[in-house]
Every structure is written in C-alpha cells, then in structure tokens.
Amino acid sequence: MQVQQKSTEEIISQLALMQQEISELKIAKIALDAQTQMLEKLIEMAETPELEHVLNVTLEQVVDISIQVTGAESSYLVLFNEHSVIKNKIFKHLYLDSLEQQNLIHRVLEQEYFTWVVNHPVVTAIPDTFPYKRLKILPECPPFARSVLSVPIFKHGQLLAVLTLMHSQAEFFNTTSVSIMEMMAKQIALAIDYARFYGQLETYSQALKLDLEQGRQIQQNFLPQPVPGLTGWEFASFFQPARQLGGDFYDTFLFPDGSIGLVIGDVCDKGVGAALFMGLFRSLLRIFSEQTFSNANISPTQAVILTNNYIAQNHSELCMFATIFFGVLNPSTGLLTYVNAGHEPPIILRSSGVRQRLHPTGPCVGPTYNVHFQEQQIQIEPGDIILGYSDGVPDARSPKGDFFTEKRLLSLLEEPAPNAIALVDRIKKQLECHISEAEPFDDITILAVHQLAPPS
Known part of the structure; x- marks a missing residue:
C-alpha cells in the first residue's frame, strides 16, 4: 500500500x-x-x-x-x-x-x-x-x-x-x-x-541624393554651349551618364584665331570619382591649350602631353586615367589636327559614302609620365561628318545582357544622314530601344561635327 x-x-x-x-x-x-x-x-x-x-x-x-x-x-x-x-x-x-x-x-x-x-x-x-x-x-x-x-x-x-x-x-x-x-x-x-x-x-540617403543631383547639374553645366557664329559648321551631341554623375565628357571651344577645339573623353570607372577627374581632365586640356596658343602654336599634342604628365605626377596613386580624342579644327580650311590618346576611333563620314577612322596615335592619358603622342592631320570636306563617341555606345546592354556592338553602330551609318543632328538622333533612338528598361552599363557620349555643303 x-x-x-x-x-x-x-x-x-x-x-x-x-x-x-x-x-x-x-x-x-x-x-x-x-x-x-x-x-x-x-x-x-x-x-x-x-x-x-x-x-x-x-x-x-x-x-x-x-x-x-x-x-x-x-x-x-x-x-x-x-x-x-x-x-x-x-x-x-x-x-x-x-x-x-x-x-x-x-x-x-x-x-x-x-x-x-x-x-x-x-x-x-x-x-x-x-x-x-x-x-x-x-x-x-x-x-x-x-x-x-x-x-x-x-x-x-x-x-x-x-x-x-x-x-x-x-x-x-x-x-x-x-x-x-x-x-x-x-x-x-x-x-x-x-x-x-x-x-x-534614409535621412543621409536623401541628403546624398540631393548632393548628387547638384553634382549632376554642375556636370551638365560643364558641357559646352554651341559654338556661336560659326558659319558653315553644325554641331550635335548626346550625353547620358550611367549614374547621376559620369566620367565621360566632350568639349568644344573657340581659340582666339577662330580655330575650334574638339574633345571627347572617357575617364576610367563611373560615378563620383570619375566625375571629379572628368572635370580635372577637361580643365587641364583647356588650360594647356590656351598656353600653347599663347606660344603661337596651337598643338593638341602638347596639351595632351602636359595633361598626361600632370595626372601621372600628381595623382598616380589613384590609378586614374582617361582615353581622349583631342582635335583642333580650322573652320576656314577644314583641316583637322588631332591626337587620339587610346580613345574609340572617331569616324569620318564622307559625302561620297566612304568612311575613315581616326585610330589611336598614342596611349591613354594619365598612367605613365612623359609618354609619346603622335599628331596627325586629316582634311574635312564640305558635306563630311566627324562622329566621335565613347565605348558606352557599343557596350550598351539590353535587358538580356546583349551588347549594342560596333557592328550595329556602323550599320546605322550606311544610310547617309542629312546633318549631324539627324545622325545623333538616329543613334540615340536605336540605343534607347536596345537598352529599354535595362540598368545603364556605362556612360554614353556622342559628338558629331558636320561641315555643311554649300548650297547648290
């Protein structure tokens, strides 16, 4: 029990x-x-x-x-x-x-x-x-x-x-x-x-967005205004950064003797760092171009060399560089003197239908001090169009990841364009259609210069 x-x-x-x-x-x-x-x-x-x-x-x-x-x-x-x-x-x-x-x-x-x-x-x-x-x-x-x-x-x-x-x-x-x-x-x-x-x-993000938007507006303000009072020539351009700020740039500016500086460049990388260096490259090219002009010798080669040496000497630890095409155009004669520092070769669209490329005449600007750049010349005839662009054009990606390709770009040039504006607009529309809703892959820059044919 x-x-x-x-x-x-x-x-x-x-x-x-x-x-x-x-x-x-x-x-x-x-x-x-x-x-x-x-x-x-x-x-x-x-x-x-x-x-x-x-x-x-x-x-x-x-x-x-x-x-x-x-x-x-x-x-x-x-x-x-x-x-x-x-x-x-x-x-x-x-x-x-x-x-x-x-x-x-x-x-x-x-x-x-x-x-x-x-x-x-x-x-x-x-x-x-x-x-x-x-x-x-x-x-x-x-x-x-x-x-x-x-x-x-x-x-x-x-x-x-x-x-x-x-x-x-x-x-x-x-x-x-x-x-x-x-x-x-x-x-x-x-x-x-x-x-x-x-x-x-979120507060910090909003402040950062505001700063970036202000930076974007400043960068847009860097882009050149149309060259005033230049009879017989037409300019057209398109610029679209992959982010709010980009490393691509183009520039057109007038020398005191009436010559025109033509620049298109692409700084490595994207975003804020590239945008800061974009402003530096642009300013240096203008400053050194004015210096060479004061010496009675407008030399794109000398301006590019001085720019290269400044970047290599003062900013080598940042490993920043740019590909740059810099030409000086005499609007009276149509003679283009240029240096292509590792940039995508601009295309000369002849009124006859023949195409020519302005291939690199030296390496990119910035990595190495005191490198050699060769200067070349080409004659631009009435009716010709100079088309410069950054690698963001052929490298533009579709939503599926397909590249736009240089082949497709060249196919757009087979049909003659009546003027520079129409040509840039044609390329721009095809790019927008290709990219669609895809995230931008790279900055896109296009610059076209057209020597108008005399009225018949």
Missing part, C-alpha cells in the same frame, strides 16, 4: 513537471510567433526602401503584436531619445475610435510613472492600479487601465522605450504575460534600434 502511494505521488509529480514544461513551451511558442512576425516586418521594410516613417510604422507594429500576444485592451508605447526625452508616442485602444485615441495620446501616462519604471527595470505586472496613486493614469482613473503590464525596453543599458499594456479587468496580466513580454523585450529593442538606424540612413 505504501509502495502504491509512493508511485501515485511520483506520477502526480511527473504530471506537474510535464504541465509546467508544456506551459513554458506554449509561452515560448507565443513569443517565437510574435518575434517571427516582427522579423518578417523588418525584412519587409528592408525590401521596401521607399517606405516612409519607418520608425512610426515599427512602433505601431510593436503595439499591435503586444496586444495580440497578451490579450491587452490597450497599449501605450513611449520612445525616448539619447537624452531620455520623450520622442515618440503610440497609443492604441481596441474599443476607442481614432479621434478618441488621438485625444488621449498625450494624457495617458504621467512622468511620475516613467520614473517608477526606471526604478523597476524589469517586466512587471501590476494587478490593480487603484492602490497606486502614481499609476493613476487620468484624473478620473479611466477603467481601461485597471491592470497594467509594464515592459521597459533597454539596449546596452540605455532605456529606449516603455511599453505599457493595459486592461480594464483587475489582475488580468499573470506570470505567463510577464514571461512572454520578457522574451519579446529584446526583439522589440532590436526592431526599434533597426528602425532608428533606418531612419537615419
């Missing part, structure tokens, strides 16, 4: 342990489900960069999920800044409309309550608020806060927020509620911390 009684006591004890384990597992399951919900929301926000007011959305989700897992009727979440000053407030009551909730949001809890929370930095269930004067939530102590579950949210020892769950029934929150919110507190801290960081990142 004694053995049977002992066996019964052991069974009862084991059943009690099993019930406790089941209860703990249920609590863990509820907390895990809530944490999973919060994690899914974080991932959703991370994949939706255009989402505004991320912090407020996160706080509202914390409030909703906390009400869901504890059965609370209302919830009040207060977020503090790094100086422990209240920054955000979210109040939700299941049985009040939005206007009533808005009217209560600044009156629900008083500062004395938060002082009490700081002195009790653990999840605490207050079974009945009536005996606690400091917890009287409104002067009339509204019935929706008869029992309270206080959840302080800490991160690295700093109080981030206080989540207060409320119910109109006394002794509503129990040890299970406390256990669930203890498990959720770290996840809530992570969510709030992430949202804060995301908000700061």
Whole structure:
C-alpha cells in the first residue's frame, strides 16, 4: 500500500513537471510567433526602401503584436531619445475610435510613472492600479487601465522605450504575460534600434541624393554651349551618364584665331570619382591649350602631353586615367589636327559614302609620365561628318545582357544622314530601344561635327 502511494505521488509529480514544461513551451511558442512576425516586418521594410516613417510604422507594429500576444485592451508605447526625452508616442485602444485615441495620446501616462519604471527595470505586472496613486493614469482613473503590464525596453543599458499594456479587468496580466513580454523585450529593442538606424540612413540617403543631383547639374553645366557664329559648321551631341554623375565628357571651344577645339573623353570607372577627374581632365586640356596658343602654336599634342604628365605626377596613386580624342579644327580650311590618346576611333563620314577612322596615335592619358603622342592631320570636306563617341555606345546592354556592338553602330551609318543632328538622333533612338528598361552599363557620349555643303 505504501509502495502504491509512493508511485501515485511520483506520477502526480511527473504530471506537474510535464504541465509546467508544456506551459513554458506554449509561452515560448507565443513569443517565437510574435518575434517571427516582427522579423518578417523588418525584412519587409528592408525590401521596401521607399517606405516612409519607418520608425512610426515599427512602433505601431510593436503595439499591435503586444496586444495580440497578451490579450491587452490597450497599449501605450513611449520612445525616448539619447537624452531620455520623450520622442515618440503610440497609443492604441481596441474599443476607442481614432479621434478618441488621438485625444488621449498625450494624457495617458504621467512622468511620475516613467520614473517608477526606471526604478523597476524589469517586466512587471501590476494587478490593480487603484492602490497606486502614481499609476493613476487620468484624473478620473479611466477603467481601461485597471491592470497594467509594464515592459521597459533597454539596449546596452540605455532605456529606449516603455511599453505599457493595459486592461480594464483587475489582475488580468499573470506570470505567463510577464514571461512572454520578457522574451519579446529584446526583439522589440532590436526592431526599434533597426528602425532608428533606418531612419537615419534614409535621412543621409536623401541628403546624398540631393548632393548628387547638384553634382549632376554642375556636370551638365560643364558641357559646352554651341559654338556661336560659326558659319558653315553644325554641331550635335548626346550625353547620358550611367549614374547621376559620369566620367565621360566632350568639349568644344573657340581659340582666339577662330580655330575650334574638339574633345571627347572617357575617364576610367563611373560615378563620383570619375566625375571629379572628368572635370580635372577637361580643365587641364583647356588650360594647356590656351598656353600653347599663347606660344603661337596651337598643338593638341602638347596639351595632351602636359595633361598626361600632370595626372601621372600628381595623382598616380589613384590609378586614374582617361582615353581622349583631342582635335583642333580650322573652320576656314577644314583641316583637322588631332591626337587620339587610346580613345574609340572617331569616324569620318564622307559625302561620297566612304568612311575613315581616326585610330589611336598614342596611349591613354594619365598612367605613365612623359609618354609619346603622335599628331596627325586629316582634311574635312564640305558635306563630311566627324562622329566621335565613347565605348558606352557599343557596350550598351539590353535587358538580356546583349551588347549594342560596333557592328550595329556602323550599320546605322550606311544610310547617309542629312546633318549631324539627324545622325545623333538616329543613334540615340536605336540605343534607347536596345537598352529599354535595362540598368545603364556605362556612360554614353556622342559628338558629331558636320561641315555643311554649300548650297547648290
């Protein structure tokens, strides 16, 4: 009989342990489900960069999920800044409309309550608020806060927020509620911390976008205006950076003797760094061209050599370089004197239909000090078009990754173009059709110069 009684006591004890384990597992399951919900929301926000007011959305989700897992009727979440000053407030009551909730949001809890929370930095269930004067939530102590579950949210020892769950029934929150919110507190801290960081990142991103847009406008302003009052010649161009800022550039400028400088270049890489060097290359070519002119000898070779040596001597550690075609055109005679420093060979479209290429006469500009560049000349006749472009034209990619190719470009030149503008427009339209919705692969630059044929 004694053995049977002992066996019964052991069974009862084991059943009690099993019930406790089941209860703990249920609590863990509820907390895990809530944490999973919060994690899914974080991932959703991370994949939706255009989402505004991320912090407020996160706080509202914390409030909703906390009400869901504890059965609370209302919830009040207060977020503090790094100086422990209240920054955000979210109040939700299941049985009040939005206007009533808005009217209560600044009156629900008083500062004395938060002082009490700081002195009790653990999840605490207050079974009945009536005996606690400091917890009287409104002067009339509204019935929706008869029992309270206080959840302080800490991160690295700093109080981030206080989540207060409320119910109109006394002794509503129990040890299970406390256990669930203890498990959720770290996840809530992570969510709030992430949202804060995301908000700061969004602010920085917007500032960066503004800076880049200003940079884009400045770079666009670098592009030359049409050469004024030049009878018998026509200029057309197209410039499209792969990003907001690009490394391609072109330039046309007038020398005092009436000659025209023609430049098309491509700085290695893309983006801000390439754009800065693009401005440097452009400025150096202009400065050194003016110097050579003052010496009564307009020499594209000398300007390119001086530019090359400056970059190689002062910026060699950055390994930046550019391919450059630089020509000096005499509009009276049609003589083009040029240097092609590793650039895509411009095409001369003769009025007779014959095509000629202006192949490289030296290496790219910048990597090596004091290299040799050869100068060459070609005669441009009435009706001829000089077409220069960057490698972004043949390398333009379709949504499937197919290149535009030089072969396709050349096929567009088989049909005679009436003028430079029509030719550039033809190439531009084909490029746009080819690229379609694809992400731009490289900067695209086109410059066309047309010697008009005399009227018949």
